[in-house]
Amino acid sequence: MPEATHPPAIEEVCTAALKLPCSPSLLPRLSQALQSESSSTEQISKIIQIDPALASATIRLANSAYFGGAGRAVESVEQAIMRLGAKEIYRLAALALIGRWPATNNTGTQLEPGDFCRHALCCAIASEVLAETTEQVEPQLAYTSGLVHEMGKLAVTHACASFFPLIRACQKQRGYTWEQAEKEVLGYEHAEVGARLLRAWHFPELMVFAAEYQHRPTEAPAAARPLLAHLHAGRYVAASMGPGISEDGFLFEVNADLLAEWNFTSNVLEEAMLVAVERASKRLGENLTQGAIKF
Numbered sequence: 148m149p150e151a152t153h154p155p156a157i158e159e160v161c162t163a164a165l166k167l168p169c170s171p172s173l174l175p176r177l178s179q180a181l182q183s184e185s186s187s188t189e190q191i192s193k194i195i196q197i198d199p200a201l202a203s204a205t206i207r208l209a210n211s212a213y214f215g216g217a218g219r220a221v222e223s224v225e226q227a228i229m230r231l232g233a234k235e236i237y238r239l240a241a242l243a244l245i246g247r248w249p250a251t252n253n254t255g256t257q258l259e260p261g262d263f264c265r266h267a268l269c270c271a272i273a274s275e276v277l278a279e280t281t282e283q284v285e286p287q288l289a290y291t292s293g294l295v296h297e298m299g300k301l302a303v304t305h306a307c308a309s310f311f312p313l314i315r316a317c318q319k320q321r322g323y324t325w326e327q328a329e330k331e332v333l334g335y336e337h338a339e340v341g342a343r344l345l346r347a348w349h350f351p352e353l354m355v356f357a358a359e360y361q362h363r364p365t366e367a368p369a370a371a372r373p374l375l376a377h378l379h380a381g382r383y384v385a386a387s388m389g390p391g392i393s394e395d396g397f398l399f400e401v402n403a404d405l406l407a408e409w410n411f412t413s414n415v416l417e418e419a420m421l422v423a424v425e426r427a428s429k430r431l432g433e434n435l436t437q438g439a440i441k442f
Contacts, residue, residue, distance in 0.1 A: 154310050157335040161343050164302035171295060172196060172242040172348040178291065181233045191233075195240065205236065237287065242268055242301045242430070245294050263301060265435060267294050267389050272430075273423040274381030280415065284377050292357040292374060293381050295350070298343025299358060302435040307333060324400060326362050336360055364405060380411045384420045388427070 155163075164170075177194050180186040196202045202224050209227035210220055221227045228236055246264035271293030278289035304311075310332055318328035326336040342359035356371035357378050364375035379402060384401045406416075427435055 154333045155306050157333075158333075159256075160302050160306040160340055161347070164304045164340075164344055165347055167305070169244070169247040170348060171241070171298070173201070174241055174244060174291065174295070175242055175348070175350050177238060177283070178237065178287065179185075181237050182287070188225050189304060191228055191236070195224050195228075195236075198244075200247070201243055201367075203238055205231075205239060208239050225398060234287075238290070238430075241291055241294050245298075256307050261434060261437075265431065266385060268430060269385035269423060269427055270294070270296070270378075270381050272426045273384035273388070273419055274377050276419045276422045276426075277377045277380050277384075277411070277415075280419065281377070281409070282327065283409075284373050287300050288351075288353065288374060289377050289381065292354050292378050293385075295341075295345060295354060296358045296378060297337065297341060298344055299337035299339065302340050303329070303333070303337045324362070336362075362400075364402065376405055376409045376411075379405055380409070380416065380419075384416055384423060387416075388424060 152435045173194065177191070180191050180194055195205055205224055205227045206221055221230055231239070245267055246261075271290045274293035275286045275290040278284040278286040313326070314328045314332045317323060317331050318325055318381065321328070321331075323331065326338065329336040338359055338361050341361075342355050345355045345358050353371050353374055356367050357374050360367035360371065360375055361378065361382070364372065364379045367375045382399060383401055383406070406412075
């Protein structure tokens with residue numbers, strides 16, 4: 148079967164992504180339930196059990212040695228929630244849902260198994276740590292935005308991987324950023340795709356803006372700029388950490404003025420990276436640097 152000579156339209160890329168069975172569409176619902184004081188363990192458990200694989204991963208993590216699994220074994224999602232707590236349940240669910248996305252469908256990309264999940268986790272944790280430091284953005288919002296802001300990249304990879312050699316050549320020949328080369332070759336870039344997908348999955352508007360304006364944070368609507376500032380700094384920290392960074396990650400353009408505006412000094416960023424490395428290592432262990440990630 149001959150390869151397509153023209154890239155799919157952005158509508159086709161989004162349609163293909165929305166048809167995949169492993170979307171993160173449960174996240175907004177789970178986040179809302181976990182943040183509500185009126186939600187019971189049973190209600191949260193029912194949301195998790197909508198996704199059997201997620202339910203299994205939840206029980207498996209609760210029984211791991213890291214969470215005291217040497218004691219009495221957890222046998223249900225409700226017991227797992229009681230052992231892990233709401234914050235850890237959410238972190239697990241978010242990472243598990245993102246990590247199952249098929250990253251590639253042919254050899255056009257240079258991604259290794261688990262790379263997207265590794266880098267997304269580093270972005271998420273770094274953004275969360277910075278939010279905890281400044282107390283200007285809700286840490287769970289920063290964490291989730293770090294995880295999902297590049298979902299458009301996965302969708303583009305899934306539908307357009309055969310065009311990556313052209314994007315790569317365009318980027319090198321013209322000195323473009325990766326997203327500029329995507330725009331030139333495909334007619335759109337992955338941030339546009341990601342925003343459309345998050346909106347279709349009913350993510351909060353601030354997270355949609357985080358995806359849409361990730362490459363131009365100072366142009367975001369005023370309400371989203373604090374989140375974009377933390378995400379931008381978190382992306383820089385994650386790129387400095389290294390795990391899972393793809394070829395376009397090395398082309399990351401740092402907005403020094405934005406970092407200075409939020410007092411994200413080199414010392415603040417270095418301290419955030421130390422904490423982020425520790426948290427990411429606890430979450431993924433040896434898989435932080437290599438290998439497929441399973442939940």
